Amino acid sequence: MMKSILLFAGLLLAGGAAFGQSAAVLPAEAPFRGANAILVQTPDSAGAALRTLAGLLVQQGYTIKRLDKEYHTLVTDPRPLEFGFHPVLIIKAVAVPGGLRMTGESEVDLATLGKSTSQAKFIGVEKSVYKGTFRVVEQMARLYPGGTLRYVLLP
Known part of the structure; x- marks a missing residue:
């Protein structure tokens, strides 16, 4: 129970500023x-959790663009996905008390309309840009050894 309280407090206070977010719905x-973030609960330290996640993402073909030890954040380079309008996905992770918070951002190049960016979230049909990219972030989160997943809605 105390771990859950600490995790929620961390969502509200510690991790929100890293990506311009300030509040959350209970996990x-x-x-x-509408869920748009996945919490990976783990007893690992912030640095160890981010290094583990970085290694897992690299094994899955992602390139780590930035792993910031001071702010405990990770960002991947865009990676093409093979569904819908062939979006590219950027995975972001920030260490929060009790684990990691993972989000995704997709970009689609619609030749006649230009580029469209959207947040991975649990809405729409499975292979829509929103839910499809959310499911990819979820698959990556499930790779974390011994991690327990929780889902939240960030503003």
Whole structure:
């Protein structure tokens, strides 16, 4: 119980500023409509958790663009996905008390309309840009050894 309280407090206070977010919905055990972040609960330290995640992402073909030890954040280079309008996905992670918070951002180049950027979130059909990219972030989160996943809605 105390770990959950600390994790939630960390969501509200510690991690929000790193990506311009300031509040969250209580963590849920299953994805819910609109969820846009995944918490990976782990007892590992911030640095160890980010290094582990970075290694897992590299094994899956991602390139780490930035791993900031001071601010405990990780950002990948864009990686092409093979569905819908062939978006590229950027995965972001920030260490929060009790684990990591992972989000995704996709970009689609619509030749006639230009580039469109959207946040990975649990809405729409499975292979939509929103839910499809959310599911990829979720797959990467599930790779974390011994991690427990929780789902949240960030502003």
